[in-house]
Each structure stands twice: as structure tokens, then as C-alpha cells.
Amino acid sequence: MKLNTSAMRYLSNDDFRVLTATEMGSKNHEIVPTVLIAQIAGLRGGAGVGNCISELAKANLIARVKNAKYDGYRLTYGGYDYLAIKAFSNRRTVYSVGNQIGVGKESDIFVVANEKGRKCVLKIHRLGRISFRSVKNNRDYLRNRQSASWMYLSRLAAQKEFSFMKALYENGFAVPEPIDYSRHCIVMSLIPGFPMRQLSSHEDPSTLYSSLMSFIVRLANHGLIHCDFNEFNIMILDEPKSEDEQFVVIDFPQCVSIDHVDAERYFRRDVDCIRLFFEKKLGYFSEDYPVFKRDVKRVASLDIDVQASGFSKKMVKEFEKAISESREKVEDEFDHESVEEDNYEDDDDDDDEDEDDKVEEEQEDELRSDDNSAGEPGDAEESS
Ligand code: ADP
Ligand code: MG
Numbered sequence: 001m002k003l004n005t006s007a008m009r010y011l012s013n014d015d016f017r018v019l020t021a022t023e024m025g026s027k028n029h030e031i032v033p034t035v036l037i038a039q040i041a042g043l044r045g046g047a048g049v050g051n052c053i054s055e056l057a058k059a060n061l062i063a064r065v066k067n068a069k070y071d072g073y074r075l076t077y078g079g080y081d082y083l084a085i086k087a088f089s090n091r092r093t094v095y096s097v098g099n100q101i102g103v104g105k106e107s108d109i110f111v112v113a114n115e116k117g118r119k120c121v122l123k124i125h126r127l128g129r130i131s132f133r134s135v136k137n138n139r140d141y142l143r144n145r146q147s148a149s150w151m152y153l154s155r156l157a158a159q160k161e162f163s164f165m166k167a168l169y170e171n172g173f174a175v176p177e178p179i180d181y182s183r184h185c186i187v188m189s190l191i192p193g194f195p196m197r198q199l200s201s202h203e204d205p206s207t208l209y210s211s212l213m214s215f216i217v218r219l220a221n222h223g224l225i226h227c228d229f230n231e232f233n234i235m236i237l238d239e240p241k242s243e244d245e246q247f248v249v250i251d252f253p254q255c256v257s258i259d260h261v262d263a264e265r266y267f268r269r270d271v272d273c274i275r276l277f278f279e280k281k282l283g284y285f286s287e288d289y290p291v292f293k294r295d296v297k298r299v300a301s302l303d304i305d306v307q308a309s310g311f312s313k314k315m316v317k318e319f320e321k322a323i324s325e326s327r328e329k330v331e332d333e334f335d336h337e338s339v340e341e342d343n344y345e346d347d348d349d350d351d352d353e354d355e356d357d358k359v360e361e362e363q364e365d366e367l368r369s370d371d372n373s374a375g376e377p378g379d380a381e382e383s384s
Pocket of ligand 2 (some may be wrong): 104232233251
């Protein structure tokens with residue numbers, strides 16, 4: 001999806017307040033009534049709010065939902081992107097947005113830079129995008145909870161990925177440095193390299209193979225299985241630091257604990273992905289590969305630490321359930337081209353209250369700040 005940052009330049013502080021108010025209102029309303037938007041935004045004078053709303057709608061940051069029981073608006077993907085990037089900009093973690101370098105099924109990746117010119121990567125999670133696209137012309141569809149729950153899922157994915165990346169980075173794993181996150185977006189260091197799938201030969205495949213297998217085992221010894229450990233998610237460094245430090249691993253939203261019921265199977269799948277790639281692409285075959293029961297010995301509990309740091313066990317469960325439901329649904333929609341009501345409820349659930357509180361704090365800060373361009377450097381740490 002296109003990331004449109006042009007609105008950032010001309011939207012006024014009042015427009016921004018109204019946009020933030022729409023986001024806050026969507027916590028309890030799939031279509032946020034116009035009066036509620038005005039109330040939350042706390043702007044004096046109805047005409048002012050009306051103007052802001054039409055500016056925001058023109059910029060596609062919110063969308064009017066017609067034929068509803070009441071007149072109202074919903075936040076669009078564009079509006080959600082805007083809010084996240086604005087938060088990064090306030091916290092000085094992102095100053096400019098550059099080229100898109102990746103487009104996954106469920107994410108968009110951009111190169112961004114901070115004020116000092118340091119290049120980083122912005123990953124925007126877009127869960128359920130395919131499903132959303134396939135039915136975007138169906139107006140009824142947009143009127144149900146679906147779009148809100150895609151945003152909720154994308155936010156969970158970003159939060160999960162950030163928490164795992166942080167825990168791994170702090171424990172010396174070769175992963176990007178996590179820099180900031182907001183809503184469905186994360187900012188991380190840019191890895192100077194290329195995905196392993198582009199490798200067609202290697203001068204010393206056995207060393208690379210062994211260090212990849214060691215990564216998988218060490219990760220499991222720390223309580224985690226990547227679950228998508230393949231040639232797309234392993235970046236080969238342009239300039240390897242040493243024989244054992246030739247790569248960086250990315251893409252963590254699907255990570256699971258070694259206590260997961262399917263842990264052994266996921267572990268074997270990660271191992272097999274590497275074996276297959278080395279055999280097929282690099283012509284390297286080894287009988288030597290790690291086995292979950294034999295080789296994994298827990299030495300640390302990053303799986304538990306991460307839960308304690310914000311991504312709770314209940315959130316993990318809820319996320320896994322929602323992901324598998326939404327994926328089944330996507331397949332279903334492709335099969336039958338039908339659109340059904342999404343029964344995934346998020347707002348009434350107490351389980352993610354902590355996370356909601358955090359988002360609310362961020363939103364309230366944004367509403368409070370009269371000059372939205374002023375952010376405190378170092379705020380980023382608070383969000384982690
Ligand atoms: P997805 O979940 O869509 O697979 P990834 O996190 O795997 O997203 O990123 C998709 C692609 O974007 C990667 O294959 C890689 O080419 C590029 N990419 C992602 N993160 C980084 C990074 N930190 N540095 C450099 N390139 C990156
Ligand atoms: Mg990937």
C-alpha cells in the first residue's frame with residue numbers, strides 16, 4: 001500500500017487533534033459518531049471540527065461511513081499510518097521517509113532517516129490486507145468491524161515483533177536494533193545486506209550452515225522458536241563481521257515459546273528450511289543438524305521475559321487465534337469470494353488493557369501537546 005506522507009506537511013494542529021480523536025473514538029465505536037469526535041477533540045466551535053473532518057477525509061485519513069444508523073467516520077489505513085509516523089516524528093525517531101524496499105504479504109517496508117541522517121527501516125504491519133483488498137469495493141464490508149480488527153491485529157503484530165526483537169537484541173542475538181514502535185509500525189536499524197535467497201553460491205557454505213543452525217539452537221535455549229526461519233528472513237551482511245557473524249535474522253511476529261504444543265514441529269521446520277535451501281541452492285548437504293529433544297537445553301526464558309514486558313500470554317494466545325482465524329478467512333474469501341461478518345471482538349476484552357493503556361497514553365499526549373511537532377528525544381524509550 002502506498003504510504004502518503006504529503007498530508008503531514010499541510011495538516012493543522014486542529015486537524016491532527018480531530019484525527020487522534022477519531023482514533024480514540026474507534027476504541028468503542030466501529031463508526032465514530034461525528035459528535036463524539038468533536039467532543040474528544042475538545043475543539044470549540046462546531047464549524048472548526050467540520051472543517052477539520054473534511055480536510056482529513058479529503059486526505060483519505062478518515063472515511064465517512066454512509067447509511068449507518070448515525071453519521072460517522074472511521075480511521076483509514078492512511079490515517080493510522082499518519083498517526084504512527086507523526087508519533088515517530090514527535091519522538092525524533094523518524095524525520096524523513098524514503099523508498100519502499102519491501103512489500104510482503106502482510107507488511108510494507110520503507111527506508112527512513114532520523115534528523116541526523118541515520119538510515120533506518122520502518123516496517124508497517126498490514127495484517128489481513130489481502131482480504132481487505134479483495135473486498136474493498138463492498139461497502140457493507142467496510143461498515144462492519146472488520147477494518148478495525150485488521151488494525152488491531154496489525155498493532156498486536158508490531159508490538160509482538162518489537163518486544164521479541166528487543167529481547168533478542170539485548171541478549172546479543174544477530175537481529176536489527178529495535179528503535180521505536182507506535183501502533184502497527186516499528187522502526188529498526190537498516191541491515192546493510194541482502195536476503196539469503198539471493199545467494200546462488202558461497203565460498204564456505206559449511207560455516208554459514210553451522211552458524212545458522214547454532215542460531216536456531218541458541219534461540220531455542222533462550223526459550224524461542226522463530227517459526228519462519230527461511231532464506232527470506234535471513235539477511236546476509238555485505239561486510240561480514242567474522243566467519244560466525246555473516247547474517248542478521250529478521251521478521252519475528254510469528255515467534256513461539258519452546259513450551260508451545262507444536263514447538264518440536266516448528267523447530268524441525270526451521271531446521272529443514274535451512275537444510276533444504278543449502279541443498280537446493282548451494283549444493284551443500286549435511287547429516288549434521290539439530291534435533292529439538294536432543295539439542296535444546298533451556299538456559300534463559302526470553303519467552304517469559306517478553307510476556308512480562310508487555311506482550312502477555314493472553315495476548316499471545318489471542319494473537320495466534322486471531323491470526324489463524326483471519327488466515328482461514330482469507331483463504332475462504334478467495335475460495336468463495338464471499339464476505340462474512342468478522343466475529344473477532346477486541347474492544348471489550350480486558351486482557352490487553354495494559355497495551356490499550358499505553359496506546360491511550362500516547363494518544364492523550366498527542367492531544368495534549370499543542371505544538372505537535374515538538375517531541376522529546378528519548379521518548380522512544382518509554383514506548384518500548
Ligand atoms: P514480512 O513480514 O513482510 O516478510 P520482513 O520483516 O521479512 O517482512 O521484511 C521484508 C523484506 O524487507 C526483507 O526480506 C528484507 O529484504 C527487507 N527488510 C526488512 N527489514 C529489514 C532491515 N532491518 N534491514 C534491511 N532490510 C530489511
Ligand atoms: Mg519476511
